[in-house]
Amino acid sequence: xxxxxxxxxxxxxxxxxxxxxxxxxxxxxxxxxxxxxxxxxxxxxxxxxxxxxxxxxxxxxxxxxxxxxxxxxxxxxxxxxxxxxxxxxxxxxxxxxxxxxxxxxxxxxxxxxxxxxxxxxxxxxxxxxxxxxxxxxxxxxxxxxxxxxxxxxxxxxxxxxxxxxxxxxxxxxxxxxxxxxxxxxxxxxxxxxxxxxxxxxxxxxxxxxxxxxxxxxxxxxxxxxxxxxxxxxxxxxxxxxxxxxxx
Amino acid sequence: xxxxxxxxxxxxxxxxxxxxxxxxxxxxxxxxxxxxxxxxxxxxxxxxxxxxxxxxxxxxxxxxxxxxxxxxxxxxxxxxxxxxxxxxxxxxxxxxxxxxxxxxxxxxxxxxxxxxxxxxxxxxxxxxxxxxxxxxxxxxxxxxxxxxxxxxxxxxxxxxxxxxxxxxxxxxxxxxxxxxxxxxxxxxxxxxxxxxxxxxxxxxxxxxxxxxxxxxxxxxxxxxxxxxxxxxxxxxxxxxxxxxxxxxxxxxxxxxxxxxxx
Amino acid sequence: xxxxxxxxxxxxxxxxxxxxxxxxxxxxxxxxxxxxxxxxxxxxxxxxxxxxxxxxxxxxxxxxxxxxxxxxxxxxxxxxxxxxxxxxxxxxxxxxxxxxxxxxxxxxxxxxxxxxxxxxxxxxxxxxxxxxxxxxxxxxxxxxxxxxxxxxxxxxxxxxxxxxxxxxxxxxxxxxxxxxxxxxxxxxxxxxxxxxxxxxxxxxxxxxxxxxxxxxxxxxxxxxxxxxxxxxxxxxxxxxxxxxxxxxxxx
Numbered sequence: 001x002x003x004x005x006x007x008x009x010x011x012x013x014x015x016x017x018x019x020x021x022x023x024x025x026x027x028x029x030x031x032x033x034x035x036x037x038x039x040x041x042x043x044x045x046x047x048x049x050x051x052x053x054x055x056x057x058x059x060x061x062x063x064x065x066x067x068x069x070x071x072x073x074x075x076x077x078x079x080x081x082x083x084x085x086x087x088x089x090x091x092x093x094x095x096x097x098x099x100x101x102x103x104x105x106x107x108x109x110x111x112x113x114x115x116x117x118x119x120x121x122x123x124x125x126x127x128x129x130x131x132x133x134x135x136x137x138x139x140x141x142x143x144x145x146x147x148x149x150x151x152x153x154x155x156x157x158x159x160x161x162x163x164x165x166x167x168x169x170x171x172x173x174x175x176x177x178x179x180x181x182x183x184x185x186x187x188x189x190x191x192x193x194x195x196x197x198x199x200x201x202x203x204x205x206x207x208x209x210x211x212x213x214x215x216x217x218x219x220x221x222x223x224x225x226x227x228x229x230x231x232x233x234x235x236x237x238x239x240x241x242x243x244x245x246x247x
Numbered sequence: 248x249x250x251x252x253x254x255x256x257x258x259x260x261x262x263x264x265x266x267x268x269x270x271x272x273x274x275x276x277x278x279x280x281x282x283x284x285x286x287x288x289x290x291x292x293x294x295x296x297x298x299x300x301x302x303x304x305x306x307x308x309x310x311x312x313x314x315x316x317x318x319x320x321x322x323x324x325x326x327x328x329x330x331x332x333x334x335x336x337x338x339x340x341x342x343x344x345x346x347x348x349x350x351x352x353x354x355x356x357x358x359x360x361x362x363x364x365x366x367x368x369x370x371x372x373x374x375x376x377x378x379x380x381x382x383x384x385x386x387x388x389x390x391x392x393x394x395x396x397x398x399x400x401x402x403x404x405x406x407x408x409x410x411x412x413x414x415x416x417x418x419x420x421x422x423x424x425x426x427x428x429x430x431x432x433x434x435x436x437x438x439x440x441x442x443x444x445x446x447x448x449x450x451x452x453x454x455x456x457x458x459x460x461x462x463x464x465x466x467x468x469x470x471x472x473x474x475x476x477x478x479x480x481x482x483x484x485x486x487x488x489x490x491x492x493x494x495x496x497x498x499x500x501x502x503x504x505x506x507x508x509x
Numbered sequence: 510x511x512x513x514x515x516x517x518x519x520x521x522x523x524x525x526x527x528x529x530x531x532x533x534x535x536x537x538x539x540x541x542x543x544x545x546x547x548x549x550x551x552x553x554x555x556x557x558x559x560x561x562x563x564x565x566x567x568x569x570x571x572x573x574x575x576x577x578x579x580x581x582x583x584x585x586x587x588x589x590x591x592x593x594x595x596x597x598x599x600x601x602x603x604x605x606x607x608x609x610x611x612x613x614x615x616x617x618x619x620x621x622x623x624x625x626x627x628x629x630x631x632x633x634x635x636x637x638x639x640x641x642x643x644x645x646x647x648x649x650x651x652x653x654x655x656x657x658x659x660x661x662x663x664x665x666x667x668x669x670x671x672x673x674x675x676x677x678x679x680x681x682x683x684x685x686x687x688x689x690x691x692x693x694x695x696x697x698x699x700x701x702x703x704x705x706x707x708x709x710x711x712x713x714x715x716x717x718x719x720x721x722x723x724x725x726x727x728x729x730x731x732x733x734x735x736x737x738x739x740x741x742x743x744x745x746x747x748x749x750x751x752x753x754x755x756x757x758x759x760x
Contacts, residue, residue: 057411084417094412098430107426108416153412160416371684378670378686458650458672458681467588468671471654474615476592 014063041216087157095141127155147178164195310465324387329394354392401436441498542599546587564758572741618724626717650678657691
């Protein structure tokens with residue numbers, strides 16, 4: 001259990017403002033290796049900002065975020081090295097529209113990981129099979145449904161063999177009938193032991209997969225606990241309110 | 248909170264000739280009439296009144312060649328300059344950004360004619376380069392600034408998520424720009440570059456002021472000897488019209504292909 | 510309403526005043542407008558006070574005085590100066606216009622009032638060039654539509670570059686883009702021998718190689734004006750005024 005001795009992600013006293021708007025206020029939390037953390041909360045509560053600050057898509061004003069032993073708040077750190085190890089899936093998929101599905105998966109492998117073409121393609125096909133759309137390898141993303149696109153996006157991140165995965169509302173832009181196929185892929189990933197931090201409104205997913213649920217409101221963490229604790233008997237009034245609205 | 252994107256794929260640049268597409272019926276018909284009409288005019292004048300029209304047509308071909316050389320040379324150089332300027336304009340490096348922005352502001356604030364004169368004679372003070380190249384450089388420096396804005400708008404029209412996705416995969420900004428952003432921008436910037444090309448083709452007539460023997464200067468030389476000013480300028484106008492109409496059509500076709508490709 | 514009428518008339522009067530640049534001349538003298546391209550020193554140029562001056566201008570004034578004409582000058586670009594005369598924008602041109610057969614077909618000229626020739630100016634580093642034919646394979650510059658340009662063109666193998674103003678040709682030679690400039694001898698002397706910047710760089714080679722008479726140019730068929738000019742030129746010559754002007758402007 002040496003692996004678990006050091007958290008994969010450890011945020012301490014993180015604060016951030018957008019102008020005068022307080023996006024994050026003194027936030028501290030950690031994600032251990034193989035742990036699945038689900039971050040929930042009303043919109044505008046800072047959960048996406050928190051997730052995006054883990055790979056420095058947002059910079060923070062104060063505090064520290066240590067990812068795999070590296071303090072990414074330190075401006076001297078080459079963030080690219082960290083990002084290689086941290087996969088990220090976006091609400092709007094963000095596939096590269098000018099590249100085929102296969103090229104979407106191989107690009108960063110070639111450019112960043114410096115893998116050979118054959119090696120990258122093998123890895124890509126393996127992952128496309130895993131997410132169930134190997135037959136679309138040569139299609140352009142524009143020809144795919146939303147659910148298919150998001151599965152490709154997940155595969156694209158996995159192709160880099162990341163140590164952890166961040167999901168920023170991965171199903172929010174999807175039609176209801178496509179949400180399931182994406183969640184299934186994520187559940188598979190969780191079963192395999194991937195370290196995951198997920199921002200989502202899918203409470204079913206949180207209940208089933210999460211080791212830990214973090215509830216945020218107005219830029220601060222209000223409650224942290226196991227899914228059983230959080231969904232059955234939350235200690236804070238704000239969390240109770242939120243659950244009653246959403247369930 | 249920042250995943251909402253507003254792709255602004257429309258770039259507002261255009262003082263070139265209108266580029267007709269099949270969907271614009273009025274313009275398409277006008278293009279046909281103008282193109283066929285101007286060629287017919289040329290032929291009619293040359294046959295009906297060979298003195299001086301045929302003589303003028305015989306006098307100017309090398310001038311047309313020079314006009315092409317200047318236009319093509321300047322547009323290629325301007326594209327390179329514009330690409331770097333556009334990248335500089337969105338750079339987070341304050342020095343690079345400052346230089347690029349200053350360049351654009353200065354160039355946009357000075358009339359093209361003055362710039363061409365200035366750059367041409369300023370170049371002559373420091374380096375020995377042939378007149379044609381000096382003229383091409385002068386035109387390119389001017390158009391590079393406008394091209395820079397085209398590239399900047401083109402790059403900025405690509406949704407922010409594209410850059411974020413590339414960065415999150417571990418790419419550096421430079422790699423993301425090269426592999427993800429620029430290839431997508433090309434489709435957006437191609438139509439305005441076409442417009443700039445036509446505008447440059449017309450503005451290339453300004454280099455005649457530098458004693459570069461382009462189409463306009465050749466014609467003026469002819470007129471100054473024969474005193475046939477009206478006839479000569481009629482021919483100049485017709486030739487420019489035929490050339491620009493031809494190219495605007497060509498660019499229109501290219502654009503249609505491009506749109507059909509995806 | 511009344512106020513706006515007043516404003517309108519005030520504007521009109523102001524406009525009329527600003528256009529009426531009445532030359533200070535005796536009343537009753539016939540008024541004419543004469544075009545000149547004041548970029549051809551020392552024959553015609555614009556001085557520091559923005560006045561058009563030069564040999565031609567002084568000479569024209571002397572002729573006008575003798576012929577009873579009131580002259581207004583119009584600074585006009587050389588390229589197009591003849592077109593402007595043909596379309597009646599002014600009555601005459603005095604601008605170092607050489608009387609040539611080609612020009613005579615389209616315009617009428619006064620008697621020649623001075624004889625001048627074309628001459629070659631080259632950089633001091635050029636030790637070879639003595640005549641136009643020596644410039645084979647090189648570029649030579651002249652002002653567009655001048656006899657200098659026509660002379661260069663006669664020499665096959667010499668590449669002609671034409672400039673809107675002769676000064677630009679000298680500037681281009683200073684930048685090394687052309688190897689020679691051909692122009693009227695007094696103008697050549699002005700640029701190569703008097704202008705500080707060029708004195709160290711340029712030299713005049715040989716003697717004038719053409720003999721050209723300058724004439725005052727009028728629209729084809731303007732017999733009346735020609736007669737007046739010729740009468741004036743004769744009177745100026747008789748008084749030896751042209752000798753004085755030559756000393757003043759041409760060394």
